[in-house]
Amino acid sequence: MCGRYALTHKPDEVLGILGVADFEDDFPPRFNIAPTQPVLVVGQADRQPGSNLPDRRATLARWGLIPGWVKDMRDFPLLINARSETAIDKASFRAAMRHRRILVPASGFYEWKRPPKESGMSSQAYWIRPKSGGVIAFAGLMETYASADGSEVDTAVIMTTKANRAIRGIHDRMPVVIRPDDFERWLECKTQEPRQVADLLKPAEDDFFEAIPVSDLVNKVSNMGPDVQKPVAVAELEDKPPKPGKDTSQMSLF
Template identity: 70%
Template sequence: MCGRFALTAPPERVADFLGVVDLEDFPARYNIAPTQPILVVISGDRPQAGSNLPDRKTLLVRWGLTPSWVKDPASFPLLINARADTAIGKASFRAAMRHRRILIPASGFYEWHRPAKGTGEKSQAYWIRPRNGEVVAFAGLMETWSSADGSEVDTGAILTTDANSAIAPVHDRMPVVIRPEDFARWLDCKTQEPREVADLLSPVEDDFFEAVPVSDRVNKVANVGPDLQVPVEVKALKPTEDPAAKAKGGSQLSLF
């Protein structure tokens, strides 16, 4: 599960990475939480005028997907993540997987290692970032929910997959990473059906991310400064024997 992430790269770097020209200036965000607006990229309707960049555009959506068929969002669970291995068959995500696939830029994400009950150990937060320090794009899904009075809310979720062997000691799930060379295929919902992009939903290479232990200040949404990513000293985690088996055997809660 991915419950917090950050986007701290300069806007021009993010725009260059995503291949867009319509990106406005924005501040660094060190603690992006559910229900907050998040920046996403979608396939556009026409080529970008005067540019050789691909047909893409950016917008802000609420983090927490609400399917279009939901009548009362207040009584529906907040879907911040969708399991990549089952999303195509879930009623909440099926339409978005076919028609509204998105990219979600990030500088990294936070995850918590939660020790087994009875050990007396506390949960430990980790800042998980690309080793090369660059921007990363998570695979996401988008839905526009319309109320009875005609108002609309764009909403989104991050797709997750089994953790690779580097992240599994921290948590058994991780966001799906889409590589730049696969952006066009992932965003192409006109000719690429979900089964044709399923190969993009596997865990990223083991050496892509590094997990940096940080303080528990990230637990509070009110804490939004760069100090959230300052490393702290902790006892080294033991490797996980079989992260895929652990993930499949764990509880899901049950769409995340």
């Protein structure tokens, strides 16, 4: 899955890689992006007359997709990830898969390796980033939810796939990464049906990411500075005894 990620590159670099001509709002580096927060997403806009260049639009969306048919969002579960293998068959994602595919720019993501409960050890957090650096783009879906009072909010979900060999030892799922050469095909919903882009929904190459152990600072949404990405020695964390009376085998993302 993908329950936390970061976008720390400069806006002009992010928008340049994603092919966005302009974005009115500036955005600061974010080291600990969590569900329900506003996130930057990029979608396909209408092509300008006479132009052969893709017209892409950047906007902010709530991380946590709400399908249009939901009557009360308070009664609907938080959907932050969509399994790429089954998204087209799920009522929550079917329409977005056909009509509203997006890119979610990121500098990397976090994942937790959870030891067996009987071990008494805490979960270990990892900062997972591309070895070559740079901005990456997760495959995503978007829906605009209209509430009963007439207000609207754009909502988004990040698509996941089975983990590659490098990540499998930490978690069995990982975000789908769309390569720059495939941006246009993934975003073009008018001519590219879900079955025609299914080949893009695959794990990144085994040597694409590197996983860096980090402290449990990332567990708390209030920790938003670069310290959450500071490397730590795994052995030091594993040697810490669990706190009495507290089950440390599970970690809340929220």
